[in-house]
Amino acid sequence: MSTEAAHHGSPTASEGEKAFDPKLLVFCCNWCSYAGADLAGVSRLQMPPYFRVIRVMCSARVDPEFVLRAFERGADGVLVAGCHPADCHYIGGNYRTRRRIALLKMLIQQFGFDPERLKLEWVSAGEGEKFQKTIVEFTNTVKELGPSPYRGGV
Amino acid sequence: MAEKIKIAQYWGAGCGGCDVALLDIDAKILDVHAIAEVVFWPIGFDGKIKDIEAMPDKSITVSFYNGAIRNSENEHIAKLLRQKSVIMISFGSCACYGGTPGLANVTNRKEIYETVYKNTQSTDNPNFVVPQTHTKVKEGELELPEFYDTVKTLDEVVDVDYFMPGCPPTTNLIAMAVDAVAQHVTKGTPLPPKGTMIASDKTLCDECKRERVEKGRRIEKIYQAYEIKPDPKKCLLDQGIICIGPATRAGCGAMCPNAQMPCRGCMGPTKGVMEQGASMLSALSSLLNITDAESKMSEDQIMTLMMQVKDPLGTFYAFTLPKSALKRAVTERGRRKAVN
Numbered sequence: 057m058s059t060e061a062a063h064h065g066s067p068t069a070s071e072g073e074k075a076f077d078p079k080l081l082v083f084c085c086n087w088c089s090y091a092g093a094d095l096a097g098v099s100r101l102q103m104p105p106y107f108r109v110i111r112v113m114c115s116a117r118v119d120p121e122f123v124l125r126a127f128e129r130g131a132d133g134v135l136v137a138g139c140h141p142a143d144c145h146y147i148g149g150n151y152r153t154r155r156r157i158a159l160l161k162m163l164i165q166q167f168g169f170d171p172e173r174l175k176l177e178w179v180s181a182g183e184g185e186k187f188q189k190t191i192v193e194f195t196n197t198v199k200e201l202g203p204s205p206y207r208g209g210v
Numbered sequence: 211m212a213e214k215i216k217i218a219q220y221w222g223a224g225c226g227g228c229d230v231a232l233l234d235i236d237a238k239i240l241d242v243h244a245i246a247e248v249v250f251w252p253i254g255f256d257g258k259i260k261d262i263e264a265m266p267d268k269s270i271t272v273s274f275y276n277g278a279i280r281n282s283e284n285e286h287i288a289k290l291l292r293q294k295s296v297i298m299i300s301f302g303s304c305a306c307y308g309g310t311p312g313l314a315n316v317t318n319r320k321e322i323y324e325t326v327y328k329n330t331q332s333t334d335n336p337n338f339v340v341p342q343t344h345t346k347v348k349e350g351e352l353e354l355p356e357f358y359d360t361v362k363t364l365d366e367v368v369d370v371d372y373f374m375p376g377c378p379p380t381t382n383l384i385a386m387a388v389d390a391v392a393q394h395v396t397k398g399t400p401l402p403p404k405g406t407m408i409a410s411d412k413t414l415c416d417e418c419k420r421e422r423v424e425k426g427r428r429i430e431k432i433y434q435a436y437e438i439k440p441d442p443k444k445c446l447l448d449q450g451i452i453c454i455g456p457a458t459r460a461g462c463g464a465m466c467p468n469a470q471m472p473c474r475g476c477m478g479p480t481k482g483v484m485e486q487g488a489s490m491l492s493a494l495s496s497l498l499n500i501t502d503a504e505s506k507m508s509e510d511q512i513m514t515l516m517m518q519v520k521d522p523l524g525t526f527y528a529f530t531l532p533k534s535a536l537k538r539a540v541t542e543r544g545r546r547k548a549v550n
């Protein structure tokens with residue numbers, strides 16, 4: 057990616073805006089959200105191309121450390137997508153996930169990040185459109201926030 | 211007996227507790243005395259840095275470095291002792307993980323100076339005079355160490371051979387380290403592999419005698435330690451008091467839970483785990499109030515539930531902020547600022 061150099065330091069606002077291609081990391085659980093993302097793909101729903109998907113067996117497999125590491129490595133936003141409440145393949149994985157994300161939002165805020173850089177969304181296997189909408193909205197949110205304060209390390 | 215080995219002990223950004231801890235090993239101190247001569251120990255006696263500088267490289271057998279790296283002097287002496295010593299031991303939580311001084315990584319030099327030299331009630335400093343690294347006076351130039359923006363751990367600035375966590379390390383662990391060195395010096399017993407944590411490889415909960423709920427552990431509500439009188443036999447975490455035991459390395463004998471206080475995590479993360487904070491955050495999230503009504507709960511309700519944890523950063527990283535993934539707090543540069 058070519059953005060790192062451009063955004064380290066403080067470019068003028070308009071320059072920064074134009075050149076800013078956010079780096080978004082998306083964790084999708086295997087049983088619902090990954091299938092939802094796949095459906096969005098095969099349905100050729102248009103999405104901004106700034107996200108990379110990591111498939112995990114369950115949203116609860118997303119160790120809070122993964123999220124912190126992602127920010128450490130320069131992610132501008134992290135999205136965790138899992139099955140709707142009551143639908144987790146492993147019964148209650150997503151209940152842990154939602155608690156962790158809530159706490160993580162509080163934590164990253166204390167670390168100085170805007171909590172909106174971390175998002176949780178429930179996406180079922182049939183919800184290709186919801187996946188698309190989530191990505192579009194999340195990309196816009198992060199674009200508006202600008203590059204992560206952690207980009208390029210501290 | 212052969213010539214005594216040389217040892218050094220230094221305090222970086224610490225409280226002095228680690229220096230005292232080394233004296234707390236009672237009669238074992240005689241073992242140290244039998245084999246070793248202390249060549250440098252600022253809290254104990256007057257020593258000169260230039261005397262250490264004049265020593266040949268590797269002429270000190272062991273250096274115990276406690277305290278974090280907060281300024282250029284801490285770093286300079288860490289590097290000097292590393293160069294002059296065969297074995298460099300990172301002694302105590304401040305050196306190993308940043309410890310309490312490391313919590314200053316939520317802020318920065320500028321803000322610390324403003325608080326200390328301007329905003330505190332008892333400060334009268336209208337010209338906002340703050341420490342400078344170089345000051346010219348008529349007698350010449352005065353020098354002060356540079357105060358860093360970010361607190362670092364010892365192993366960020368020098369190569370470390372052994373780590374001894376704990377705030378301060380407990381007597382049993384110090385005795386273990388002293389024994390290992392003494393055996394090595396007197397009998398040629400090989401030292402533990404480089405990088406060894408002189409502590410237990412278990413989790414604090416394994417060492418704690420309190421009874422845990424084995425199946426279906428749930429906490430309904432979080433209490434501050436002063437809000438309830440906990441059952442003296444039962445696990446504190448099961449009673450809703452945040453105890454960092456599940457995310458903490460054993461070795462201290464679970465001293466705090468034994469004394470009715472929750473563990474705050476001074477021994478640092480468990481074996482193989484880098485992020486003590488993430489690990490505790492995870493453990494706590496698995497315990498907090500999952501009921502039959504869960505699927506009806508909104509994310510806002512979950513947020514309210516989790517907001518019972520008043521200060522996640524201070525609670526989960528009380529000793530390890532400089533060793534965490536993010537190391538320090540940052541500031542949003544964009545149009546929308548983080549609200550604090």
Ligand code: SF4
Pocket residue numbers: 223224225226227228229276277301302303304305309310376377378379
């Ligand atoms: S580890 Fe604890 S006892 Fe040792 S210097 Fe740091 S604060 Fe003091």
Ligand code: SF4
Pocket residue numbers: 414415416418419420422444445446447448453454455456464467472473
């Ligand atoms: S959580 Fe704390 S009180 Fe409970 S078993 Fe672990 S160390 Fe002991």
Ligand code: SF4
Pocket residue numbers: 376377414458459462463464465466467472473474475476477478
């Ligand atoms: S119980 Fe926890 S806080 Fe207390 S000494 Fe042991 S590791 Fe440190």
Ligand code: FES
Pocket residue numbers: 085086087088089113114115116137138139143144145146149150
């Ligand atoms: S399997 Fe999808 S959230 Fe658990």
